Amino acid sequence: MDIIIVSIIIAAAALYIGNIFFQKFKAARSGKSGCGCSTCPEGKNCNAAYPSSNNSLNQ
Amino acid sequence: MNATIALAGNPNSGKTTLFNELTGARQHVGNYPGVTVEKKEGTYKQDDISLKIVDLPGTYSLTAYSLEEVVARDFLVQEKPETVIDIVDASNLERNLYLMLQFMELGIPVCMALNMIDVSEKRGIEIDTKKLSELLGIPVVPTIARTGKGKQELMKAAADLVGSNTKPLPLEISYGxxxxxxxxxxxxxxxxxxxxxxxxxxxxxxxxxxxxxxxxxxxxxxxxxxxxxxxxxxxxxxxxxxxxxxxxxxxxxxxxxxxxxxxxxxxxxxxxxQQDQDRLRISDKIDRIVTNRFAGPLLMIAIIFGLYQFTFTYSETPVGWLESFFGWVGGIAETNLPDGLVKSLIISGIIDGVGGVLGFVPLIMFMFLGISLLEDSGYLARVAFMLDRVFRIFGLHGSSVMAFIVSGGIAGGCAVPGVMATRTLKSPKERLATLLTVPFMNCGAKLPVFVLLIAAFFAENKAMMMFIITLIAWGGALLAAKFLRMTVIKGASTPFIMELPPYHLPTFKGLAIHTWERTWQYIKKAGTVILGISIILWAMMTFPGLPETQTQIFEQQRQTLLSAAPSAVVAEIEAPDGKKDDETEISEPAQQLNDKLLAVDRVEAETALKHSIAGRFGTALEGLTQFAGFDWRTNIALVGGFAAKEVVVSTLGTAYSLGEVDPEEIGSLSDVLANDPGWNPLVAFSLIIFTIFYAPCFVAVVCIAREAGSWKWGAFSMVFNTVIAFILSITVYQIGSIIL
The missing domain is CATH 1.10.287.1770 (Helix Hairpins)
Known part of the structure; x- marks a missing residue:
């Protein structure tokens, strides 16, 4: 019984973390919205605080 | 009445403060461009008036020289808010009116919030608002956004404009x-x-x-x-x-x-x-000392050290309370839950894992309070100003300072907004060098790691140790930047002009809000992301478990010990349900037998831990990391830290919890590390060095890749940072081992 309960909890945690990091990856990758990291107060995102400039880094 | 009102104005005119007052939302009051969020919205309600308030980026004009200006302008002409409230700094009327004129040239209905009139009055500047209103042909309302004075009159004026049927004609100025x-x-x-x-x-x-x-x-x-x-x-x-x-x-x-x-x-x-304009303003007088070439840096060092002293001194007691609380919760679980996987998950995975991170909440809170005070008062702008000349020596720029500070230059920031803050840098080379080195700063996620190790091994000099860590981070970042600017990112420097806003006396409410916002985010992250990762790491440190053959070997060892002991002694240590009793109630021979049995349990638990997925991975890395003083548990923790640096603490908490089998022995994680023979101050310092410099967390790497324009730079930051961290840690550990 223990193994079943623990397996469910682990699977739920894995799905939750996977989803969170996927969302953070998409957000950081797109540069259009914040990653929701711990220093961004709720409802605000650090990306919008620093709008993209024309100063692109062409590598 | 339903309508949209746009808030506009120069940076540092109090626009954000007014927005907070009108809508109850929370914003930072900063001094660099773009600190407010574009299109931030809120609602103002009074009687039967409901107005949507939109906070536009702070701008000096409506030209197209910066994206903030374009964003503000586009909103005004495309969204067509019913009214614009232009927040004007009363002590800088001439400069602020430049933007006002451009609203009027666009033919937008506008009223003026003549803000910070208390500041202008203290400077001996009196403004005839009635005259100003007549000459401009628009409502002018004196306000003090910080205290909410004039708010209602302002919104009434704005509401009257909304309700008015006459649209103003565009202002026509003669240009020659x-x-x-x-x-x-x-x-x-x-x-x-x-x-x-x-x-x-x-x-x-x-x-x-x-x-x-x-x-x-x-x-x-x-x-x-x-x-x-x-x-x-x-x-x-x-x-x-x-x-x-x-x-x-x-x-x-x-x-x-x-x-x-x-x-x-x-x-x-x-x-x-009212007064002679040659008389220096108070802010200027203060700046003569604060930004003095010699006194300024000394004062800055003293302030930062004072911040750490304040933080560690006043948070010690509440941190102790929290540690006791989590210890108590763990004890309840230990006593009441049946042995098994669920019990292990709850105690080792959740309580000891996440509890290790949450236990530092009081310290984090005090740290954020101090930083909010420095930020809100305007002092951090002076730090940027003073460090500009230092940064130039290392190929960086004054604007890089704010990126460093945001990343955790003092403590408790985040590399993600730090990387994004580099957008204010005009030179691509300086920008790239900055965004590759900001992850060296002491972000909020690294803070629990440092605090844990300081509490365990440097308890007598906590503030000094934190100060040393800060200096190491800055020194390492600047040297790395210099190296990069001399090799892969060569190029000339660009000039730096930075406005120094007047000093403000922060309000208690503002400090409380800013402190709580950041603290709450820390708690939320611990209760969500860290919790999830702790559960996963617990699983990786528990499964696949020892094979039957090995379990039997340990069982045989226990049976051998029990068989060799007198039955009376055995009966003493075994309670009716098979558990061992409190050792203080048993005789000397029983105590010795108990200790031997616990030793077998401990070896079994450690073997099981090493046999797990995470344990095998950590052990495999030991061949390399042993030179830095790290064992397999630390290796697992550091790998987990790539997801989020706080995971280093929660993973160590789980690893030592899984390895400890005597409930009486489980204290705070700091105590456990301090008493573990594998740990000493040198190992701790080596780990601190590694944590400062090694690969940024996953999200920061993605941001670096995006901002630098290539995944090559994201990969470079991971490799470059980790290599530097390894070299430094090995150097510290090896030299330390010889000297000590």
Whole structure:
């Protein structure tokens, strides 16, 4: 019984973390919205605080 | 009444503070451009009035020199808010009126919040608001956004404007014969062709062509290339004429005439000076000391050290309370839950894992309080100013300082906004060097790691140790930047101009809000992301478990010990349910037997841990990391730290919890590490060094890749940082081992 309960909890945690990091990856990758990291107060995102400039880094 | 009101104004005019007062939302009051969120919205409700308030980025004008200006302008002409409230700094009226004039030239209904009148009055500047209102033809309401004074009168004025049926005509300023004639010619052409007239007044469009406004020209080219070309031809003709006759260019002439218009208003007794204007303002007087070449840096060091002293001193007791609380919760679980996987998950995975991170909440809170005080008072801008000359030596820029501070230069920031703050840097080389080195700063996620190790091994000198860690982080970042600027990112430096806002006395409410916002985010992250990762890591440290053959070996060892002992002694240590009793109630021989049995349990638990997925991975890395003093548990923790640095603490908490089998022995994680023979101050310091410098967390790497324009730089930051961290840790550990 223990193994079943623990397996469910682990699977739920894995799905939750996977989803969170996927969302953070998409957000950081797109540069259009914040990653929701711990220093961004709720409802605000650090990306919008620093709008993209024309100063692109062409590598 | 339902309508949209836009808040606009220069940076540092108090726009964000007013927005907070009107809507109850929470914002930072900062001094660098773009600190407010574009299109931030809220609602103001009073009686039967409900107004949507939109906070536009702080701008000095509505030209197209920066994206903030374009964003603000686009919102005004496309969204067409019913009214704009222009927040004007009363102590800098002349400069702030420049933006006001541009709203009026656009024909937008506008009223003025003449803000910070208390500051201007203290400086001996009195403004005749009635006269100003008459001359401008718009409502002018004195306000003090910080305290909410004038808020209701302002919103009534704005609501009256919304309810008014008459739309103001666009203001027409004379720009001299050359430009006025060209404007008249262009205006006719634009009106006849209905060229962009749905969005902009015709004269305004013509003016933008003369100002070489890139955005308007691009829109014009797309809309009507033929007419756009004719307008450009007129512009070129006027530019050439002005250059030949006045030795200047149209934009400068236009700006001069706008300021002339402003001066003509102010000269009509709008402003009265009570004091001699040569007298230095208080902020300037303070800055003479604070930014002094010699006293300034010393004062800065003292302030930062004082911050750490304050933090560690006053948070010690509440941190102790939390540690006791989690210990108590763990004890309850230990006593009441049946042995098994669920119990292990709850105690080792959740309580000891996440509890290790949550236990530092009081310390984090005190740290954020101190940083909020420095930020809100305006002192951090002075730090950037002073460090500019230091940064130039290392190939960076004054604007890089704010990126470093945001990343955790003092403590508790985040590399993600730090990387994004590099967008304010104009030079691509300086920007790249900065965004690759900001992850070296002591972000909020690294803080629990440092605090844990400081509490365990450097308890007598906590503040000093934290200060040393800060210096190491800055020193390492600057040296790395210098190296990069001399090798892979060579290039010249660019000039730095930074506005120093006046000092503000922070309000208690503002400090409390800012402190709680950041603390709550820390708690939320611990309860969500860290919790999830702790559960996963617990699983990786528990499964696959020892094979049956090995379990039997340990069982046989226990049976051998029990068989060899007298039955009376065995009966003493075994309770009716098979558990061992509290050792204080048993005899000496029973105590010795108990200790031997616990030793077998401990070895079994450690073997099981090493046999797990995470354990095997950590052990495999030991061949390399042993030179830095790290064992397999630390290796697992550091790998987990790539997801989020706080995971280093929660993983160590889980690893030591899984390995500890005597409930009486489980104390705080700091105590456990301090008493573990595998740990000592040198190992701890080596781990601190590694944590400062090694690969940024996953999200930061993605941001670096995005901002740098290539995944190559994201990968570079991971490898470069980790290699530096390894070299430094190994050096520290090996040299330390020889000396000590």
């Amino acid at each position: 014969d050359d430009i006025d004639n060209a404007l008249a010619e262009m205006e006719v052409m634009i009106t006849d062709a209905m060229f962009l007239t749905q969005t902009y007044p015709a004269r305004w469009t013509a003016l933008k062509y003369l100002e070489n406004d890139e955005q308007i020209r691009s829109i014009g080219d797309a809309k009507n290339p033929g007419l756009s070309a004719k307008l450009k031809k007129i512009t070129d003709r006027v530019s050439s004429h002005i250059s030949n006759t006045l030795n200047t260019y149209p934009e400068a002439v236009i700006a001069d005439h706008r300021y002339g218009y402003i001066r003509s208003i102010i000269r009509q007794d709008v402003i009265t000076y």
